[in-house]
Amino acid sequence: MPSADPWVGSWRPHRPRGPIAAMYGSPGPKYSLPGLTGEKLHCVTKFKAPNYSFGIRHDLSGSPHFSISPGPRYLVPPNITRQGRDGTPAFSLHSRPKEPRIAQAPAPGHYSPEKSTKSVFRSSPAFSLSGKTKEGTNDRVPGPATYHLPEVIGPKTVVTSSAPVYSLCGRSKTGGFAEDLKKTPGPAAYRVVDSCLYKEKPPQFSMTGRNFAPGETTKKPGPGAYRPEMVTSTKSKAPSFSFGLRHSEYIAPLIVDRTE
Template sequence: MQSDKYWVGTWRPHKPRGPVAALYGSPGPKYALPGLIGSAQRDPTKCKAPVFSFGIRCEKANSNSSPGPTYLIPSNITRRGRNGTPAFSISSRSKQPLLFRAPGPGQYSPENSEKLIFHSPPAYSLSGRSKAGSTKQLPGPATYTLPPMLGPKSAVTTSSPTYTLCGRSKSGSFHEDMAKSPGPAAYKAVDPYIYKQKPPHFSMTGRNFIPGEAAQKPGPGAYCPERVTFTRAKAPSFTFGLRHSQYVSPFIMDVES
């Protein structure tokens, strides 16, 4: 081991207790990938072939599985229930209950039952002023403000329409600077056809190209004036029905020879 004069601090190199990842160039035992053998703890990303296993040999069952003489059935128990004469038992005396305190005759007031039994007129009483009510600060008559009876803002009575005349402002008025007043072009004219009846309009569009000799134009034979039925009456026309199928048997009549 080298001398301690070349080291700074108390740390000294030592052998690690277990494998350190920094000592290996590859991950090594750092990653624990699941195996590919068996059915438990297997890599789920890999394809798994069907597996079969042999059953284990079960232990030999005990031939004597009855409880034996563990249960003792009384002799008076039959398949129809308990057999025998009725039996009674004497239980112990219960504890003495607490003393019941019933009200005595002096606790009732029969003189107050007249209001509940007989008809009595209403009775009123005047109680004394409590001390707690003297400290309350009630509002005085001047606290309330009645609505006005004059002017346009009267909420109780009807008022006629009122008008006011205000003075002309000297700053920014039209007689100071004529440029501040709007000109005729400042107003947008409304289309009269919005509130009036609009007459029909027609327009003629220009031809985009000059047709040449290569253009496909219909000839005189393309028109069929004899088939025009929009401008003149059409004569009645008839058609024959469909030809019957050759598989249909013909109609045969009995003809005397």
């Protein structure tokens, strides 16, 4: 069936076969739902399975349930089995250790029971003329001359009352009858406190010069630089002539086509 719409070049307007996004005012399928795979932008309303990464293992040394062990870094010698050494001969470059001596107990003839009279039987005191050894003097207490008792005579007594004492020192010149009063500071030596600190401060003025704002430094024309008699923009002007160049008579006139 022929259409009544005119052709636009080689194309003729017709009804679209499917929906066109320009025919609707909404953004259309621009907004999409969040995905259900991956860790980021996962849908919060759906179940999320656990995920694993190839990151580093965090330090768990601060946890009380973490056992710190060196791991399999110990090198077990090859001659050690679960029952001990295997018994094969081993050689080294060290010297042979000395064999331990057997404890030699004294025989019955080594004892002298006759010399134990002071330990077993009562004996009289015995004295010797030998010098006293230094190792036996363990009680090192100070003698009577080591202590120093406080003084009881003079002004510095501690346990007794002292009488007034006098000295032969020189008399101080300050406060005495020989004091020179001319050396005392005068009224000008004291610093007077400014009354503005505890009273109302009046306005203050200074004698400094007046500061002018910076102006333009370009040169301006004076009143004599202007010529009002030559102004022709506000009043009528008389005709003026010039001795300009006369055009040649042999120049072709301007020809303009006229249609009647």
